[in-house]
Amino acid sequence: MIKHLDLRDGNINKLLLEFSIPAIIGMLVMAFYVIIGRIFVGQGVGSIALAAVTVAQPIMTIMMAFGVLIGIGATALASIRMGEQKYKEVEEIAGNATLLLIILPLVIAVIYYLFSDTFLRLFGASEEVLPYARDYMNVFMLGAIPGALSPGLNNFIRAQGNPRFSMTTQIIGAVINIVFNYIFIFMMGLGIKGSALATVFGQVVSMIWVLSFFFQDKSRIKLRAKNLKPKLSITLKITTIGFAPFALQLAASVQQTILNQTVKFYGGDLALSAVGIIMSTGMLFIMPIIGLSQGAQPIVGFNYGAKLYNRVKEAEKKAIFYATIFSVVSFFLIRMFAIPIVGLFSAEDPALTELSAHALVTFFALLPIIGFQIMGSNYFQAVGKAVESTILSLSRQVLFFIPLLLILPRFWGIEGVWRTAPIADACSVLLTGAIFLSEMRKLSNMPKVPSQDVSYPES
Template identity: 35%
Template sequence: MANVSSQDLGYEPIGKLLIKQAVPASIGILVMSLNILVDTIFVGNWIGSTAIAAINVVLPVSFFIAALGMAIGVGGSSIISRALGANQNAKACKTFGNQITLTILFTIVFVIFGLLFVDTLVPAFGGKGVIFEPAKTYYTIVLYGVPVLALCMMGNTVIRAIGKPKFAMYAMMFPSVGNLLLDVLFINILDLGMAGAAWATTGSYILCFLFILWFFLSEHSELKINSKHLGLDLPIIKEIGALGFVTLSRQAIVSVTYLLMNNILFDLGGETSVTAYAIVGRMLMFALFPIYGITQGFLPIAGYNYGAEKYKRVKEVIYTAIRYAALLATVIFVFLMIFPETITKVFTQDAQVIKETPSAMRWVFAATPIIALQLIGAAYFQAVGKAIPALLLTLTRQGLFFIPLILILPKFYGELGVWIAFPISDVLSTIVTFFFLKREVKLKLETA
C-alpha cells in the first residue's frame, strides 16, 4: 500500500493508482464504520435498545454541523487537486488556509445555535417519549466536540487531495480505536450510561484532530498551516462555497431524511421501528465502506487529471471506478440478503426489533448492485468543479425521489411503504445520473 504524491496522480496507471487511493480510504471508512457499529452494539447491550434509538435521533444534528467541515473540505480539496495539477501551488496553500478559517467560524456559530434550542431540536428529530432524556444527554455532550470533528473532516479530505491516502486512513483509524476503548471505560467500567457514550465519542474527535494537526505541521505535508493564508479571499470562498454546497446539501438532506424517518416510523411503530431504522442505518454506513472508499479514492485522481487536461485518464478512471464499485456492491448485496437476522441479533436481543429489522434491511439494500454508477457519477462533477450538475445529482436521490416517496407511500402501504422507498429512489436516481454522466463523457472528455 505505497503512498502517493500529488504528481503521481497524473502519471501512474489508473487501475493501480485507484487501488492505492481507494484501499486506504476503504480501510479508514471500514474502521470508522466498525467503530460506529461496535459503539452501537456496546450501547445496545450495556445501556439498552432505547439508547440506540436516542443516538440515532442525535445523528442528524451532529452530522449536519460536522458536514460543514466536510463540505468546506471537499469544496476546497477539489480546488487544491486541480491547482496542484496545474502547478498553482500558491492557490492550493491559500485555499487550505481559507478552509481552516471557514470551518472554525461556521461550526462555532451552529454549535451555539444548537445548544440554545436543544429542547426544541431533540423532539423535532424524533426524540420523543422515553427517547427524549437519553437523546438530550447524548446530544448536549457530543455537540461540544462537533467543531473539532468538523476540522477533522475538512483536514482528512485535504490529506487525500494532496496524495497521502495512508495518512488519511490513519486519521480515521486513531479516533475509531480510541472511541471503543473510551466506551469500555466510560460505559462499562465507570457506568456513566449515555453520558459515557457521549464523552467517548467527543474524546475520539479530539484524538483525530491531534493527529491531523501533527500531519500538517510535519514534513509529510506539501501544505502547511500558515497564518498568512488564513485571511479570507473572496474568489476562493465563492469557489469553495459553490462546490462545498454540494456536500453540505447532501448532508442537509440526510439530516432532513433522519428527521422525517424517525418521526414517521415513531408514529407507525413506536420505539421499535425507530430502533430498527437505527440498526439498518448503521449497516448502510458499514456495509458500503468499499464503495465509499472507491468514491473517495476517485475524487483526487479525477480532479488532478482534469486540472492537468488529461481527459483520457479522467474517462478511464470513471469507468474503472464504476466497475470496481459495482462488483463489490454486488458481493455486499448477496451477503445482506442472506444474513439479515444474524446481523440484527448482534445489535440487540429485543424480540420485537429482531422480528422487524431483517425485512427492512432486505428492502433498504435491494438496489445495492447499481448504486456505484450513481455515487461515482455525482462525485465526478464535484471533482472537476462543476457545481450545478454535482448539486442536482446529489439532491436527486433523496431530495427529488426518496423524501416524496416516504411521505406518500406509507399512506398506502404503512411501514412497508417507508422501506420500499429506498430501492425505488436508488433505481430512479441511477437512471438520472447515467444520463448526465454519459452526456458529459461524450461532449467534454471524448471531444477534448
C-alpha cells in the same frame, strides 16, 4: 508517497488502489466504530437509547454537512489548482478552509445549546426518548470543532498523495472511540453520556494527529497564519464546489428527520430503534464505496485540470466497475446474514431483531446499482461542476426519497417506509445514467493537450 507526476502518468489501476484502499479501510473502520458503539449502547443501555441515538443523527449529520462543505469543496478545488500548477493558491485554500472549519461548527453548537429540546423533538424524540437524546447530544456537541477539523483537513492529506496517513487518522479516532465506549459504558456506568464522551475523545486525538502532519516536512501544503485571513473569492469557490456534498448531507438530515417522524407515527419507538440499526449497518456497506470515490477524486480532478481527459474517463470507468462489484457482494451479504447482523444490536429483544432484519433486506433491495450512482455524482464534484453534482447528489434523498416517503406509507404503512429506499434508488440511477453518459460523450470531444511536467515543486 505518491508524487503528482504519478497522477499524470501513472497506471490508473495502481493509482486507484494506492488512493482508494487506505480510504476504504478508513471508511470501514469508521463504519465499524459506529456499529460497535451502537452495539454497546443497545447492549449496555437498551433499545430506548438506540432510539435516542437515531433521533440525534439528523443533528450530527448537519454538523457533518458543514465539515463536508468546506473539507470536500476545498480539497476538490486544491486538486484542480495543483493540476493547473497554481501552487500559491493551494495554501491559501487550505488556510481559508481551516478558519471556516473552526467558525461554522462553533456557531452551530451555540445554536443547538440554545434550542436543544426543540431540535430533538423536531427530529423525532418522544417524551420517553428525549432525556436520553439530550444526554447524548449535550456531550457530543462539545466536540463540534475537532469533529469538523479532523475529517475536513484529512482530505488535504489524501490529496497530497498521503492516503496511508489519512487512513491512520481514521483508525486512531475509531480505536479510541471503541475502547472508551466500552470503558465508559460497561466499566464506569456512564450510559449514553459515556458513548458521546468516547466520540469526543476520538475526535480530539484525531484532530491533533491531523494538524501535526501540516507541520512536518512531508507535507507540501503548509498551514500558515497569513493564509488564515478570510478571502472571499476563495471562500466562494470552496463553497460552490462543496455545495453538492453539503446539500447531500443537509438533505440526509432532512430525510432522517422525516424518516424518524414517519417511523414513529407508523411504528412507534420500536421501529425508531430499527431505523437506527438499519442506518448503522448500512454504513458498513456504503462507506467503502464512498472511500473509493474519495480515492478517485484527486486522480480525476488533477487530470481534468491538466486536460488529460482520456485518463479522466479511464479512472471513472474503473472506479465504477470496482464500486459495482462491492455493491453486489454487499447485497448478497445482507440477504444471507440479515438476522445475525441485526441480532448484535438487539439480542435481548426478538421483536426488534425480526423487524430490523426484514427492514434491512427491503431497504437495501437495489444496493447493486448504488455504486454507479455514487461514483457518477462524485465525478462532477471532482471536476468542479457544482450544478450537476448537486442535482445527482440530491436525487436519492430529496428529489425521490422524501416525496416517496411522504406518499408510500399512506398505502402500505410501515412497510411503505422500507420500500421507499429501493424505489428512490432506481429513479436516481436512471437520472445519473442519463447525465453522466452525456458528460462522457462531451469529454470524448474535448481537445487534448500535450503532456507536460506538472509535478509539485519542493517546499
